[in-house]
Amino acid sequence: MSRPRLRLGFRRLTVALVAGARLVSLATCASASARAPVQVSPALAQDDDFCLGCHGPATHAKDAPLTDRGPLRDSAHAAVKCSECHTSVTTLPHRASLPPVDCTRCHSGNTKQASLKAQAGKEAPLDAHSEVTQSGVKGLPACVNCHGTHDVHAVSEVGSHVGRRHIASTCGTCHQQEAREYRDSVHGSKALADNPDVPTCVTCHPEHARLGRKGVFQEGVMKMCGSCHESAVLQEKYAFAGDRLASYLGSYHGVATQLGYKRTANCASCHGSHLILPTRDPRSATNPANLPRTCGQCHPKANDNVTRGKIHVMAHSESGGLLYRINVTFKWFTLCIIGMLVGHIALELFGRMRGRAGGLA
Amino acid sequence: MTARTPGEMTEERQTAPGGPGWSALLREVAEGLRQERAALERQVDWRVLAEVEREIAPELTEEARRRLRARVAQRVAAARPEQAEEAEPVLRFSVLFRLQHFGLLLSTLVLIITGLPLRYAEAAWARVFFSWIGGVPVQASCHRAAAGLLIAVGVFHMGYVTLTREGHGELKALLPRPRDMAHLIHNLCYFVGLTRRGPRFDRFSYVEKFDYWAVYWGVVVMVGSGLMLWSPEISMRYLPKFAMDIAHAIHSDEALLAATAIIVWHFYNVHFGPEHFPFSWAWLTGRVSVEKMQKYHPLEYARRLREHPPSDGD
Numbered sequence: 001m002s003r004p005r006l007r008l009g010f011r012r013l014t015v016a017l018v019a020g021a022r023l024v025s026l027a028t029c030a031s032a033s034a035r036a037p038v039q040v041s042p043a044l045a046q047d048d049d050f051c052l053g054c055h056g057p058a059t060h061a062k063d064a065p066l067t068d069r070g071p072l073r074d075s076a077h078a079a080v081k082c083s084e085c086h087t088s089v090t091t092l093p094h095r096a097s098l099p100p101v102d103c104t105r106c107h108s109g110n111t112k113q114a115s116l117k118a119q120a121g122k123e124a125p126l127d128a129h130s131e132v133t134q135s136g137v138k139g140l141p142a143c144v145n146c147h148g149t150h151d152v153h154a155v156s157e158v159g160s161h162v163g164r165r166h167i168a169s170t171c172g173t174c175h176q177q178e179a180r181e182y183r184d185s186v187h188g189s190k191a192l193a194d195n196p197d198v199p200t201c202v203t204c205h206p207e208h209a210r211l212g213r214k215g216v217f218q219e220g221v222m223k224m225c226g227s228c229h230e231s232a233v234l235q236e237k238y239a240f241a242g243d244r245l246a247s248y249l250g251s252y253h254g255v256a257t258q259l260g261y262k263r264t265a266n267c268a269s270c271h272g273s274h275l276i277l278p279t280r281d282p283r284s285a286t287n288p289a290n291l292p293r294t295c296g297q298c299h300p301k302a303n304d305n306v307t308r309g310k311i312h313v314m315a316h317s318e319s320g321g322l323l324y325r326i327n328v329t330f331k332w333f334t335l336c337i338i339g340m341l342v343g344h345i346a347l348e349l350f351g352r353m354r355g356r357a358g359g360l361a
Numbered sequence: 362m363t364a365r366t367p368g369e370m371t372e373e374r375q376t377a378p379g380g381p382g383w384s385a386l387l388r389e390v391a392e393g394l395r396q397e398r399a400a401l402e403r404q405v406d407w408r409v410l411a412e413v414e415r416e417i418a419p420e421l422t423e424e425a426r427r428r429l430r431a432r433v434a435q436r437v438a439a440a441r442p443e444q445a446e447e448a449e450p451v452l453r454f455s456v457l458f459r460l461q462h463f464g465l466l467l468s469t470l471v472l473i474i475t476g477l478p479l480r481y482a483e484a485a486w487a488r489v490f491f492s493w494i495g496g497v498p499v500q501a502s503c504h505r506a507a508a509g510l511l512i513a514v515g516v517f518h519m520g521y522v523t524l525t526r527e528g529h530g531e532l533k534a535l536l537p538r539p540r541d542m543a544h545l546i547h548n549l550c551y552f553v554g555l556t557r558r559g560p561r562f563d564r565f566s567y568v569e570k571f572d573y574w575a576v577y578w579g580v581v582v583m584v585g586s587g588l589m590l591w592s593p594e595i596s597m598r599y600l601p602k603f604a605m606d607i608a609h610a611i612h613s614d615e616a617l618l619a620a621t622a623i624i625v626w627h628f629y630n631v632h633f634g635p636e637h638f639p640f641s642w643a644w645l646t647g648r649v650s651v652e653k654m655q656k657y658h659p660l661e662y663a664r665r666l667r668e669h670p671p672s673d674g675d
Binding site: 173232249252254255256258259260261264299300301303304306307308309310311313315322323326327330331333334337338341342344347348350351352354 | 478479482483487488491492496497498500536549550551552554593597598599600601602603604605606607609610611614615617618621622625626629635
């Protein structure tokens with residue numbers, strides 16, 4: 001951790017030196033602010049140090065936001081010039097308040113750079129936040145609120161605001177309750193410990209994917225949870241129980257969900273959505289001690305009877321025990337009865353062909 | 362009026378013509394047969410007439426002979442289209458009987474239609490059905506309403522068989538007897554050609570008895586498990602989760618059995634069978650043609666003739 005800081009100090013020094021060397025032009029800049037506006041020439045636009053003349057730490061002008069290229073040099077945008085993002089600066093001195101930076105200039109389907117195109121997908125990145133913003137609501141986050149301003153990093157980088165480690169606190173800036181619960185959950189506590197398998201906020205709420213009702217909505221949530229919990233590899237690795245999805249789909253809750261009913265239990269109704277804990281944890285919503293209260297959310301006055309019997313019971317496989325035996329018995333019972341009835345009908349039709357009417361009415 | 366012994370009767374029948382009126386009548390019938398053989402073969406089952414005679418032979422008094430004569434005369438008249446209209450169909454099912462059947466039919470149909478898709482929730486057709494009917498709440502209401510009707514029919518039926526003379530009689534006629542097993546074996550032998558004649562059934566054949574008791578079993582199982590599932594909040598105050606799971610499994614499995622049995626067996630017997638297609642009207646009119654009565658319920662028909670003989674003027 002100490003190396004970047006050293007480097008940072010060195011760069012500040014460099015910036016200061018460069019700034020000192022250009023004292024003349026800076027004086028022009030400072031005096032320009034009081035006089036007629038100056039057009040930003042293409043050459044000037046390529047010169048970041050010119051900007052730092054006002055915004056830099058050494059000589060920053062009064063009321064100009066302090067910045068330097070330190071965080072930017074470490075970021076994914078190290079090669080990007082100030083003017084490439086701050087395009088609204090066309091004359092100097094520029095206006096006191098600038099419009100927000102438009103990231104879609106590069107991060108959209110129209111860009112020529114293949115890597116950016118792949119990131120952005122075919123559409124310009126749109127998500128729940130920007131959809132709500134477009135509908136006229138103010139105060140929702142834009143790109144920079146999650147991805148950072150100058151310290152933009154690739155998601156895989158440790159420093160990324162939206163990476164595995166920091167996403168919860170980034171989202172938690174606004175979604176405080178959810179972030180707190182997530183950090184306590186079996187998923188969040190492992191994510192903070194850099195576990196690569198557990199879901200983060202954006203695993204279930206993929207921000208730019210526009211999943212809508214395919215997301216963590218009634219029908220979507222079981223697929224979302226199932227995408228990991230039905231994985232044989234993860235079942236083996238973390239020793240969690242299999243057949244969760246199949247047994248849910250066999251229950252009335254799962255049946256009603258499949259048939260389009262929205263007000264029946266899905267995974268999250270019982271297990272929680274953010275504070276998901278293993279059943280053995282006494283705080284878990286599915287801990288037997290808490291189960292009457294959990295079921296009671298929908299079924300008032302639920303009592304200890306909900307703990308007497310498996311919840312995720314497999315009626316159609318051997319793990320179902322008694323239920324499975326009942327089903328098998330009925331299957332053979334049905335086959336025998338229907339077989340006999342069909343046999344009787346067949347014999348009767350055979351008799352009719354030979355001119356013998358059946359004895360039925 | 363002279364009493365005759367059965368022995369004399371048998372001899373008389375074997376060496377018919379016996380009494381003067383009797384032989385004249387039979388000769389008349391035989392003549393009619395010769396004249397309109399085709400029509401008679403279609404409409405008068407001579408074997409059945411012989412059965413009627415055999416059935417009441419031990420008690421054949423002058424009065425009985427008079428009745429028989431009248432009946433045969435009626436049959437002969439019926440066999441001559443230009444002379445007489447068809448014999449009137451026999452009222453086999455009372456209004457109460459048909460009412461119960463209709464309630465059972467209606468409730469079962471709705472229960473199967475609204476219930477079966479639940480078992481196949483993962484199938485596309487089930488989803489299509491549910492979006493068509495208006496979703497789970499509508500389906501649940503329809504299913505429970507039909508269940509209510511079924512329970513009402515069941516309660517009504519209990520009253521019918523215990524409190525009414527008619528229902529009591531029907532229940533007695535429906536009780537399984539060893540004879541039914543013999544009839545089954547006899548009928549199967551008849552189908553494959555091991556016997557020349559099939560069994561002669563009374564009011565309810567073994568098939569109808571099977572249908573009745575299958576429904577009995579089905580209603581008890583379905584209503585029992587269905588009531589447990591009706592309101593999980595109430596049930597689970599007293600019952601553990603695994604009991605609900607068992608009720609669910611049984612309700613689903615027995616539903617499939619019942620639906621399959623109805624579609625395969627009952628529908629064949631009353632709809633798709635060659636003689637009934639598209640369906641037998643008996644469930645609406647309660648009436649069965651004399652021809653079918655003689656064919657399928659000869660003993661019942663004979664008893665009806667004995668108990669309610671057609672008067673000469675009929």
